[in-house]
Amino acid sequence: MDPDPGSSRRCFLKMVGGAGTLAVIPACGAGGASSPESFGDVPAGNVSALSVGSLEAVAGAPAIVGRDATGVYAMTATCTHAGCNMNHQGAINAAGVYCECHGSQFDAQGNRLSGPADSPLQHFAVSIDASGLITVHGGQPVVESTRTAVT
Numbered sequence: 001m002d003p004d005p006g007s008s009r010r011c012f013l014k015m016v017g018g019a020g021t022l023a024v025i026p027a028c029g030a031g032g033a034s035s036p037e038s039f040g041d042v043p044a045g046n047v048s049a050l051s052v053g054s055l056e057a058v059a060g061a062p063a064i065v066g067r068d069a070t071g072v073y074a075m076t077a078t079c080t081h082a083g084c085n086m087n088h089q090g091a092i093n094a095a096g097v098y099c100e101c102h103g104s105q106f107d108a109q110g111n112r113l114s115g116p117a118d119s120p121l122q123h124f125a126v127s128i129d130a131s132g133l134i135t136v137h138g139g140q141p142v143v144e145s146t147r148t149a150v151t
């Protein structure tokens with residue numbers, strides 16, 4: 001299935017040619033993999049509404065927020081295969097993330113399970129203020145094991 005051309009996918013077509021030839025090839029980043037769509041600081045709801053074991057799309061940003069026994073975490077919703085925004089072209093539930101563009105699957109921590117994607121989902125820093133409001137910091141990539149404790 002082709003991705004929705006109106007989405008924020010990062011894969012685009014690139015024209016190359018020379019000496020009487022012209023070709024159109026997908027340009028999705030090095031090795032065909034796609035890097036996360038950039039975003040800044042975005043609100044992601046109140047931690048009181050994010051139960052342990054849940055995984056949810058962040059409204060208005062290509063991000064996913066989750067919570068496990070050690071805290072809250074966030075990761076990109078940009079599929080690492082060709083850049084589909086899985087918040088719009090996919091399915092997100094407690095078990096993980098599915099990309100409907102070409103069928104890649106990721107577990108709840110963003111690790112690749114199957115499909116043409118060959119790398120995991122990038123994680124981003126999360127902060128939680130005194131009232132419980134979650135902010136995902138899209139400009140601050142972190143390692144997959146990073147969690148923000150819920151106090």
Ligand code: FES
Nearest residue numbers: 079081082099102
């Ligand atoms: S963009 Fe191809 S599987 Fe997600």
